[in-house]
Amino acid sequence: MFHSVCQVPTAKVCGDGKPSRRGRSFIYRLKDEDQVPQQVCKLFFLSTLGYHPTNDSLVLSVMGKDISTPLAPPKDQRGRHAPANKLDQKPLHEHIESFHPSVSHYRREHAPWRRYLPSDISMKLMYADYIEKDNKCSYESYRKAVKSLNISFTQLGEEQCESCLLQEQHVKADHQGEAAVNCPQCEKWQIHKDSATGSRLHYQSDAERDLPEDTSTRSVDLQKVIMLSRMPGVKSAVFTRRIVAYHETFVSVGKKTNKKNTISVVWHEGIAGRSAAEITSAYAAALEKERDIKHIVYWVDNCSSQNKNWCLFSSLVSIVNSQTISTEDITLKFFHPGHTFMSADSFHHGVEQEMKSRPGGVVFGCSRIV
Structure with a gap:
């Protein structure tokens, strides 16, 4: 349309001496x-393009109302x-922050910008508390707000470094952060931090x-105790004393x-x-x-009760010097406490x-169970 139609200014005075009402x-x-x-004429132009021959509204809308205005x-x-x-x-974000999400000490290295909430807090509990305070919001909107703040409910552990916690309180109280x-x-604390960083770099x-x-x-650790059996919803199992499994x-x-x-x-x-x-005995197995x-x-x-005791050290020395295995040396490397x-x-x-x-049973995702 821009390439086929052009507009020019008309004369200000008609042939009979009266001013023209048309500006272009x-x-x-x-x-x-x-x-x-x-x-060509307007009728031929519009008819050729398939428009009504007397309806030039499309031309007017495309070309604009004023000739001085650029298209x-x-x-x-x-x-x-x-x-x-x-x-x-x-207010939605203020309510979410009132639960005090924090950086998990276990995942700080892998997800430094993600924060975590305690395991006893759920999304439904937070949303119910928000609604009880006379706020209007859908559950989906609340869930998206939590996600937008990069907050998760997954925690790999509960361990926190005491030295880092004391240092955080110290700088807030005495050194303005x-x-x-x-x-x-x-x-x-700086010596503690350098030592923790050094062990992490070595790992x-x-x-x-x-x-x-x-x-x-390999990395070696004892999982927190597992209570068996796991049969939620079955009252006879709920009120039965559980057996503790170690892993x-x-x-x-x-x-x-x-x-x-x-x-x-x-x-x-x-x-x-x-x-x-x-x-x-688990090490030996x-x-x-x-x-x-x-x-x-x-x-x-x-x-100390698991990895820093003379029972373990003397047993490893005995095993490595025995004829039961072909291992020549066993090296124990320790992380810095809290990290x-x-x-x-x-x-x-x-x-x-x-x-x-799989609440009906325990499945260990490995290929060797001793």
């Missing part, structure tokens, strides 16, 4: 068989006014390097090329407890599964998720 005239052109534009598409009218049913997000240079407590180095076939690097995991650390099958040592309280002797591996490295936390997230925690989380999806 349109010139219509169509191309002939040689693609040369030829001037341009009309402005987008969307979004100029807020919709009447738009939800005010400010920032660590001081000449403060003894801040300097002590990442073990995870990223290529391991030979005769070397196995010690030996999870491979590193690249997919270095991954080895996870070893899970599972027992219940009818067989043994979880003292140093029982945990040492796992070492038996890798009896042909020459070099074994275990990343463990600082729990012990490792691959075993991710595996435990997978087990818990599997138990939630």
